[in-house]
Amino acid sequence: MVGVVGGGQLARMMQQAAIGLGVELRVLAQRPDDPAARVTPGTVIGDHHDFEALKAFAAGCDVLTFDHEHVPTDFLHELEAAGVAVRPGPDALVYAQDKGLMRQRLSALGLPCPQWALISSADDLADFGATVGFPFVLKATRGGYDGRGVWVVDDLDAAKAVLDGAAERGVALLAEAKVPFVRELSAQVARSPHGQAAAYPVVESLQIDGICREVYVPAPGLSEVAAVEAQRIALTIAKELGVTGMLAVEMFETADGSVLINELAMRPHNSGHWSMDGAVTGQFEQHLRAVLDLPLGQVKPVAPVVVMANVLGLDLPEVYPAYKHVMAHDPGVKVHMYGKDVKPGRKIGHVNVLGTVFDDVADRARHAAAYLRGEIDE
DSSP, X not given: OEEEEOOSHHHHXXXXXXXXXXXXXXXXXXXXXXXXXXXXXXXXEOXXXXXXHHHHXXXXXXEEEESSSOSOHHHHHHXXXXXXXXXXXXXXXXXXXXXXXXXXXXXXXXXXXXOEEEEOSHHHHHHHHHHHOSSEEEEESSSOOTTTTEEEESSHHHHHHHHHHHHHHTOOEEEEEOOOOSEEEEEEEEEOTTOOEEEOOOEEEEEETTEXXXXXXXXXXXXXXXXXXXXXXXXXXXXXXXOOEEEEEEEEEOTTSOEEEEEEESSOOGGGTTHHHHBSSOHHHHHHHHHTTOOOOOOOBSSSEEEEEEEEOOSOSOSGGGHHHHHHHOTTOEEEEOOOOOOTTOEEEEEEEEESOHHHHHHHHHHHHHHHHTSOOX
C-alpha cells in the first residue's frame, strides 16, 4: 500500500494511476471534501502537523509519499527511524521545503543559480542591493508556492517593509537577483531507490501572476544542447540529493540560451500534467513506480506537440455544463477536473491537447480552457 500525505489534486491523480497499476492507495487528507478524499477509499482525515496522526497513518503503508512538501522534516526523520519507507526521504525533501538550504546545496554542487543571499537584517538587504542592484526578489524560505511568499522590491524601503513583515510572522527570507529571463522551463526526471532514472522532455511553462497557465511540449525552439543541459542538471540534482520519485526543476532561460535554477518540487508537478495523455508513461504512474522501486516507464511523447492549459476558476459556478460544447467542438481535447469547488483564480482542472502543429494545438487548448473557465461562450 502507498500512503500519500495530502489530499489535493496530485493525490487524486495518483489514485487514477494506482488503479491502473493495481496498487492500493491510501490518503491522509485534512478534509473529507479534499479532491483525493472524494475518490480514494479508506481515506484518513488528519493533520500532517500532528505527529501521532501521521505515525498512525504511516503504520499501515508499505511506502509513504507526498502531494505537497509541508510535512515537518523532524517528523519524517522519526518515521524513517521507526522503519517507515519515506520517499522522497527527509534528507532530500528538505531542499524542496527550504529555499535557503536549496540555494546553499545547489551552489555547493556548482549548479547554475541566480545570485542569492540569506537575509536577516536591513544591512543584509542594503548589501545585496548594492551588489545586484534593484529591483531584486525576496522569497520566504519556507511555505511559498504559486507566487505566494515572493516579493519583487524596487528599493531599499520596500525591501525593509517586507523584512519587517516577515519578522513579525517568524518567516526567514532569501534574496535573489531578478533574472531577465526570456522564458521559464521545467525539466522533470524520475529516480528510483536503486538509482534508475528517466528524463522527460524539457517543457516551457507560461506563468501569469506566479501561476502556471500553459505548458508546451517540447519547449518550442529549444536547442538540443540546451535541452540536454537542462536534463543533465535535473538528473544531477536527483542523484546528488538522493531524490526518490518525481523531481521537477523549474528553470529560467536567459537571452544567451543558458539556464538558471529557480525552484524544485519533489513530487508530480503542474508542468508534468501533459504527460497523463501525452507521454507513454504519465508522471503519476511514474511516481508510483519510482517510490515502489519498480522499473521506470518510457517517457517519450506520443505526439510531436502537446499543450497543457490549466483551468482556473472564474465566472462559471459549475464546470460540468460546459463539457458538451468543449467535447463537441474538439473531440481530441482531454479534460481533467479536480473535484474542487469553483473559486476565482483557483486551479480546478486542466486540459491536454495533442497534435503536430504548435499554433493549432495551442489554440485548441486555450479555447477549451477558456470555455471551461467561463471566459468565452462560443
